[in-house]
Amino acid sequence: MRTGYAWRYLPVGFPPWQTVYSHFQRWNRRGVTERILTELREQVRLAHDRHSAAPAGDHRFPVGAGRGHRAS
Known part of the structure; x- marks a missing residue:
């Protein structure tokens, strides 16, 4: 949504x-x-056998993948 998803390029x-x-x-x-995102995070946590009440953190960017940062 924030990156200006190319809506005109949806699959056939x-x-x-x-x-x-x-x-x-x-x-x-x-x-x-x-x-939907909350439910998906919960399912991933459970699939990885993590406690469901664990803090989710900021789901928008993976660690080290924020704006202006390059993966090493």
């Missing part, structure tokens, strides 16, 4: 990009996308 078989983007905007306003 998807509805028109405007339709998909409209759904995304609506879900994002209602908090659906954040709930």
